Amino acid sequence: MRLIVFALLTLISACASPAPGFIGAKRHDVTVDGIRFAVFQRESEAEVIRLGYLTRKERAPVPGLMMQAAGQATGCTPIPDSMVTKIPGDTGEARISLRC
Numbered sequence: 001m002r003l004i005v006f007a008l009l010t011l012i013s014a015c016a017s018p019a020p021g022f023i024g025a026k027r028h029d030v031t032v033d034g035i036r037f038a039v040f041q042r043e044s045e046a047e048v049i050r051l052g053y054l055t056r057k058e059r060a061p062v063p064g065l066m067m068q069a070a071g072q073a074t075g076c077t078p079i080p081d082s083m084v085t086k087i088p089g090d091t092g093e094a095r096i097s098l099r100c
Helices: 002-014 062-074
Strands: 027-032 035-042 045-051 093-099
Touching (some): 027 062, 035 062, 045 062, 062 093
Antiparallel strands (some): 027 035, 035 045, 045 093
């Protein structure tokens, strides 16, 4: 039973669809330091979604890696301190302002 639950969680965490404001945006899949991200760009803003499961301990570097993923995927420069998450400290999804 645990194996089935784990398999389902793994499949769900591998899926990423953009927020309504990013529907139609091009998706870029990038890997930074072994962590996979889906990045959706709309003009000068990116939505970054972490793919896969991480333990609480493994999540600490993720905000910085999200900034790197946004820059790598879009070719733009992420604006420092512009990252916003729906839940403070969330490492699953973030919006980042870009300078293109």
